[in-house]
Amino acid sequence: NNSKLVVSLLDYGAGNVRSVRNAITSCGYTIIDITEPSQINDAQVIIFPGVGSYHSAMEVLQAKGYDAALREYLSKDRPYLGICLGMQTLFESSEESIGTENGGKAPSSLPGLGVIPGKVIKFDDSCRSVPHIGWNGTIAHQVSPAMKYMMSEDAAKPNAEVYFVHSYYAPITSENAPWVLTRTTYEGQEYISSVQKGNVVATQFHPEKSGKTGLNFIKGFLESVEDGTLSQTTPIPINPNMHTQLVKRVVVALDVRSNDDGDLVVTKGDQYDVREKDDEQPDVSTGRGGVRNLGKPVQLASRYYTEGADEIAFLNITSFRQGVIEDMPMLQVLEEASKCIFVPLTVGGGIRSYTDPESGRVYSALEVASRYFRAGADKVSIGSDAVHAAEDYIESGGKKTGLTSIETISQVYGVQAVVISIDPKRVYVSSPDDCIKHVVVPLDESQAGPNEERYCWYQCTVKGGREARDICAVSVAKAAEALGAGEIMLNCIDMDGQCNGFDHALMKAVSSAVSIPVIASSGAGNEAHFVNVFKETNVQAALAAGMFHRKEVEIRSVKKHMEENGIRARIIS
Ligand code: 1PR
Structure with a gap:
């Protein structure tokens, strides 16, 4: 790939984004790091792999002045891929922002970026293991160019498994339904496993940890940013009886x-x-x-x-x-x-x-x-x-x-x-x-x-x-x-x-x-x-x-x- 597209990576230093870097590089793209808010507006495409807790992520975004710049970037429908917390922070708020840092005593509800309606909540652990760790399928609600290399060819079957690791999830509501790109089922709980509207895409799963399937997602996303087709999505009929399963x-x-x-x-x-x-x-x-x-x-x-x-x-x-x-x-x-x-x-x-x-x-x-x-x-x-x-x-x-x-x-x-x-x-x-x-x-x-x-x-x-x-x-x-x-x-x-x-x-x-x-x-x-x-x-x-x-x-x-x-x-x- 001789691509001229340069990926701006928002790495706020909270964890391992080496694998995201390696995945982007292995798809043939170069990366520059965002180190100050002014670079956000200049980016061709931003990838934001959120790591750590929701609260600490929002705290860092605020402290570095990235939150306002990101809101503006997103409001202009510019190309964006959020991963895991990078998806959750697009919502209005999260239960996780109740500061566990203080032993759960001092609620500190930092709001999210508020681009997508809804609140991120915790899985009920009385009937399932939490966190949800491992490989699970996804069911498409839209056909997207980002998914061109990973969509199941058989419409009656979910897409190949991708890797998840999270304790909190975004539920599907009537307000955010148009955003849903895929949904996933974890032990009876349906939730949003990826979103897309226009050029803004985000995944709850980790494409950089999802083997070939995940690399194909990153490739599909970046290629369609490059050729300008990313926003060409079409909704598809939703089959509420189709479910996915966490595999062993x-x-x-x-x-x-x-x-x-x-x-x-x-x-x-x-x-x-x-x-x-x-x-x-x-x-x-x-x-x-x-x-x-x-x-x-x-x-x-x-x-x-x-x-x-x-x-x-x-x-x-x-x-x-x-x-x-x-x-x-x-x-x-x-x-x-x-x-x-x-x-x-x-x-x-x-x-x-x-x-x-x-x-x-x-x-x-x-x-x-x-x-x-x-x-x-x-x-x-x-x-x-x-x-x-x-x-x-x-x-x-x-x-x-x-x-x-x-x-x-x-x-x-x-x-x-x-x-x-x-x-x-x-x-x-x-x-x-x-x-x-x-x-x-x-x-x-x-x-x-x-x-x-x-x-x-x-x-x-x-x-x-x-x-x-x-x-x-x-x-x-x-x-x-x-x-x-x-x-x-x-x-x-x-x-x-x-x-x-x-x-x-x-x-x-x-x-x-x-x-x-x-x-x-x-x-x-x-x-x-x-x-x-x-x-x-x-x-x-x-x-x-x-x-x-x-x-x-x-x-x-x-x-x-x-x-x-x-x-x-x-x-x-
Ligand atoms: O105590 O925090 O420094 O961690 C030491 C780590 O090293 C621990 O995870 C401990 O299990 C591992 N460890 C220490 N000594 C040995 C040893 O074998 N002498 N290995 C060892 C333990 C466990 C598995 C093993 C399975 C499956 N190995 O990795 O591979 O038992 O084997 P099998 O399928 O062939 O039966 P710390």
């Missing part, structure tokens, strides 16, 4: 560490032990085998993106040893990965506050996380530090300090950006009465303990399974949710690398105790394990590592098997 996600995890030669490799453990058991040349001093090497992080992750992974997680598994702020290789992995991978990227390992031993400088968990977000991560996953935060929270009788990594990061980047990685081990007991402090779950016969125990509790560990704590997985999950986590990645050390399927008892216990989404992890060995965990528990995603790294099973065959068994998956062509 297939996630791939890459456990990353340096091997003994100092190269960063993807490795994979057996119950968290990542060293070769039958190494012909074990280390002479320790007698231990080398670190299992299953490939290069970015290369492997790109392969999984092309093969249809819905999400990719990089876990820095030796982060407890060194400070991550200096861990440039891991930051580089993120930077490189986000250039070619357009699905959500999570990074975990070492997200905590850290004191540099040389300078004595203290880096807060928020600073550490910010480095990763700027490098291209969409979510951070917190392991050990979440266990400690949960312990303190419970011990204090449920008091929030506002200072934990979970609280500080979710306040700035939103709850959806904070995943908690739990690494529990089973502790078998003969009867629930043997352990009153922790949540004890029944086990079926095949899972019974070494002495035929038919119950267990799941003891949390820190430092990659090396240290066990006196707290169970259910308690950590509940405390983390209360502190502001948006999702739980639930491992199980006993099942890790065993290829015997996921730990259903654990998945059920945790997913029924929290309302945030749970990702099942550890133990997948074949396609049927995914179907089983989705049928028998309420988890929203399932993660595997070893079976994909060893090329034993392909992502597309997992998804095919899911669809054949009535579980909706995102199938890519």
